[in-house]
Amino acid sequence: MNAPPDDNTLTLWLDDELEGEQLARVDAWAAEHPEQLKAREQVREWRKLISSCLPAAEEPPAPEFFNERIHHAIRETAGKTQPISLSAKRNSSRILWMPLAACAGMILAFWLGAMVQPADSIPGASANSKPNLYIPEAGVDARWISSHDASATVIVLDGVSAIPDEVDFTAMALHRARREIDSTAASESPTPNP
Amino acid sequence: MNNSAPDPSKKPREDVSCPSEEPDDSDLVAAARGGSLEAFDELVTRHRTRIFAMIRNMTRNEAEAWDLSQEVFIKAWSALPRFQARARFSTWLYRIAHNLVCDWARKRKIESAGEFNEEILDQQRIDAASKTTPNSTQQPDKAMASSELRTKIEAALGKLSDDHRQVVILKDVQGIAYKEIAEIMDCSIGTVMSRLHHARKNLQTLLQDERPT
Numbered sequence: 001m002n003a004p005p006d007d008n009t010l011t012l013w014l015d016d017e018l019e020g021e022q023l024a025r026v027d028a029w030a031a032e033h034p035e036q037l038k039a040r041e042q043v044r045e046w047r048k049l050i051s052s053c054l055p056a057a058e059e060p061p062a063p064e065f066f067n068e069r070i071h072h073a074i075r076e077t078a079g080k081t082q083p084i085s086l087s088a089k090r091n092s093s094r095i096l097w098m099p100l101a102a103c104a105g106m107i108l109a110f111w112l113g114a115m116v117q118p119a120d121s122i123p124g125a126s127a128n129s130k131p132n133l134y135i136p137e138a139g140v141d142a143r144w145i146s147s148h149d150a151s152a153t154v155i156v157l158d159g160v161s162a163i164p165d166e167v168d169f170t171a172m173a174l175h176r177a178r179r180e181i182d183s184t185a186a187s188e189s190p191t192p193n194p
Numbered sequence: 195m196n197n198s199a200p201d202p203s204k205k206p207r208e209d210v211s212c213p214s215e216e217p218d219d220s221d222l223v224a225a226a227r228g229g230s231l232e233a234f235d236e237l238v239t240r241h242r243t244r245i246f247a248m249i250r251n252m253t254r255n256e257a258e259a260w261d262l263s264q265e266v267f268i269k270a271w272s273a274l275p276r277f278q279a280r281a282r283f284s285t286w287l288y289r290i291a292h293n294l295v296c297d298w299a300r301k302r303k304i305e306s307a308g309e310f311n312e313e314i315l316d317q318q319r320i321d322a323a324s325k326t327t328p329n330s331t332q333q334p335d336k337a338m339a340s341s342e343l344r345t346k347i348e349a350a351l352g353k354l355s356d357d358h359r360q361v362v363i364l365k366d367v368q369g370i371a372y373k374e375i376a377e378i379m380d381c382s383i384g385t386v387m388s389r390l391h392h393a394r395k396n397l398q399t400l401l402q403d404e405r406p407t
Contacts, residue, residue, distance in 0.1 A: 011387045017371055046394065054251050055345040058245035060260050067238050071231060073268045095289040 002029035014040050040062075221285040227274050234274075238267050241284060244368065245291050251363045252295045262298060266291045281377065288370070288378045292360060299356050308341055350400035358393035365390055 005013065005026050012018050013026040014036075030036045060066045140159040146152070217225075217233075219240070220254055225233035250259035269290050278285055291350075296366075349361050357379070364370045364378060376383045 008383065008387065010326070011391075012372065015365070015372070034205050046398070047366050047369075049236065049343075049345065050362070051369070053340060053347050054363070054367045055247045056368050058247040058250060060246040060263060061256065063239075063242065066242060066264065067235055070238055070264050070267045070271075071235065074234075077268075103284065127334070184320050 002032070004029060010036070014043050016040075016044070198296075220279060223274070223277065223279070223283055229275070234267075234271055236285065241287055242267070244284070245287055247293065248363060248368055249291055249295055250287065251348075251351075251367055252360060253298065254352065258298070262291070262294050267292055269294070282363070282374070285370075285374050286375055288364070288368075292378050295360070296356060316370070346401060347397075350397050353400060354393055354396060358389055358396065361389045362385060362393045366394075 002025065004010075008028060009018070013023070015029070018026060062161070070119065140157055142158075143156040145154045145156070219237065222233040222237050222240075226237060242263060245261055246263045249262045250256060253259050253262065264338075265348070266287060270287055271291070275281070351362065354362070360379065361375060364375045365372070370378070372383050372386050375386045379386065
């Protein structure tokens with residue numbers, strides 16, 4: 001005569017989680033206990049009912065965009081979240097210098113900002129060597145100002161219509177262009193800056 | 195929609211021409227830990243369907259499930275250095291998903307200050323159209339019965355506590371073993387068994403009149 005299984009083993013058997021010798025032992029015991037066989041059948045029917053109604057796997061909408069957004073988030077937080085390799089751990093003392101470097105950068109940026117004059121009087125602004133600006137929208141005027149001393153380039157667009165609040169720049173930024181060239185420049189007639 | 199999709203970490207996918215050459219999860223995890231986004235992308239593709247389905251079944255909200263599923267993978271990426279290979283990658287992902295869904299439910303309950311139950315659990319407010327996409331292999335009448343049953347099961351699941359709902363989804367929908375569920379929910383196997391026993395009993399009572407003849 002077979003010894004009855006303990007509660008945990010019986011529960012595992014009812015849910016078809018036992019294997020090998022353990023399964024054979026409980027099977028032999030259950031053969032003399034039809035109520036247990038019936039209970040197992042009910043559990044099986046129950047699982048079948050639930051799993052037929054609720055999906056175990058379902059492709060999320062826009063699966064490629066799903067992955068792309070994850071990539072984007074990872075790239076954005078790369079400095080903080082990238083898995084740390086062993087060599088990176090060895091160089092962790094660099095982290096100690098980061099606050100100092102950040103402070104020095106801020107001071108430098110502040111000094112540069114204080115030095116920058118209004119656009120028209122930027123020393124070294126290369127207004128004479130204007131590049132060709134292609135504006136895909138008619139009626140928009142573009143000015144380009146570059147200051148070598150301030151290491152800054154400013155493009156001023158006059159006449160651009162207001163951007164609606166609902167435009168999601170995050171989503172737009174996720175579309176990785178295969179080429180660096182703006183495709184709109186080829187598809188629409190460009191208006192060169194006079 | 196695939197109700198019986200295999201766990202991608204267990205079996206190679208049938209749609210791959212050379213399944214034997216496909217790296218397993220541990221290889222991809224090792225590559226991802228070395229900084230390979232490509233390897234991590236493959237892991238995302240392999241596991242996103244089950245993670246998304248699990249979260250969607252828990253939240254009953256596609257948009258929330260979409261966002262939360264992504265958060266699972268983003269958190270997984272940042273926590274990869276702490277991932278211990280003794281656990282299966284899928285189990286680890288489920289655990290992250292479980293924690294995120296718990297946080298989400300908690301926040302939602304606080305934000306709605308008591309309106310959570312009415313909003314989520316009120317059967318009348320369930321958008322039937324969102325759950326009635328028929329399976330192409332089903333007869334229309336069967337498909338309708340199935341979608342109605344799904345709606346009822348979801349409504350009944352919504353009446354369970356978060357822990358009970360989660361254990362039903364992990365066991366009866368995802369088909370995960372007790373031991374793994376215990377790891378995911380960070381509790382003992384005995385607790386999982388007890389929760390599942392009570393959750394099934396409650397669900398069966400709630401669905402007593404809804405089961406097909």
